[in-house]
Amino acid sequence: MPVITSDLPRHHVIALTGRQPARSRRPQSRLVRLAAFVAGTLVSVMGTVLLAAGPAAATVLAIGEKGNPGGKLPWQETLAIYLGIPVAVAAIIAFLVVLPSMVSGPRYRPGRPWLGGASWFGAPAGGEAAAEAITVLPPATANGGGASARW
Amino acid sequence: MPAGEAFTSRQAQQLQHAVDAARDETGLHFSVYVGRSIGDVRVHAQKLHAALGDDAAVGVLVFVEPDARRVEIVTGETAQRRLSDRAAGLASLSMATSFAGGDLAGGIVNGLRMMSQAAVRPPILHIQENSNDPF
Known part of the structure; x- marks a missing residue:
């Protein structure tokens, strides 16, 4: 006779069957959790919008039944809806576009002036002061070679 | 935007x-300077190279001037024997190509890699030519 183990505590199941019971919840992957989060957010946002729009729809119906088009929208509200909201949306998008470069700091672009300071990797102990102090090139440098390129 | 870290x-x-x-692989004293030049770019690069002091003879200085859009490689007296002007020129062209695309760091890293490959110590294949012992 098979033992019904679903309601028993875990250590009883092990004692009865000699096996570890299967875990009821599988470990969820990050992708699944992300999808669940996005879906939950969407549902809650849609719900909020519908709840907010409910009374408004009822008002519109009532106005239609009475044949009353409703009062004129005040000019401040008109301005806010038709100018304020688009400008706000554009500003948010522009901010989101600029944000990464604001965070990462100045970046080199060919043809634009160089905004970063000087950096010396593998600098000698003297640093730039030592370079400025040099008036005559030592033979180690003067007899050397090199190359140059421009872009 | 304020001047900040490059x-x-x-x-x-x-x-x-x-x-x-590059230093470990070749034994040459590599050094990279990115910044503005005071006066002539080549002369400034040579001054920076001379500032390496005792290491100048085995020194390889890469000077990147983003405003003038110039890259200069200065090799010391001893370093030049290991890193020929031709190899340095090839590396400088490769770097300039990356810089033209706006990638300073990537260009420098690639250029250093090219130079260290060109200047790497040649392997010693035959130490004892007349020995009977193959090892």
Whole structure:
């Protein structure tokens, strides 16, 4: 006779069957959790919008039944809806576009002036002061070679 | 935008690592300077190279001038025997190509890699030509 183990505590199941019971919840992957989060957010946002729009729809119906088009929208509200909201949306998008470069700091672009300071990797102990102090090139440098390129 | 650090901390780390790796592989004293030039670019690069002091003879200085859009490689008296002007020229052209695309850090890292490959110590294949012992 098979033992019904679903309601028993875990250590009883092990004692009865000699096996570890299967875990009821599988470990969820990050992708699944992300999808669940996005879906939950969407549902809650849609719900909020519908709840907010409910009374408004009822008002519109009532106005239609009475044949009353409703009062004129005040000019401040008109301005806010038709100018304020688009400008706000554009500003948010522009901010989101600029944000990464604001965070990462100045970046080199060919043809634009160089905004970063000087950096010396593998600098000698003297640093730039030592370079400025040099008036005559030592033979180690003067007899050397090199190359140059421009872009 | 205010003048700030030229590279992100990650890029700076990569560049420092590339300089260290090139030094370890070749024994030459590699050094990379990115910044503005005072006066003539080549002369300024040579001054920076001379500032390496005792290491100048085995020194290889890469000077990147983003405003003048110039890259200069200065090799010391001893370093030039290991890193020929031709190899340095090839590396400088490769770097300039990357810089033209706006990638300073990547260009420098690639250039250093090219130079260290060109200047790497030649393997000694035959130490004892007349020995009977193959090892």
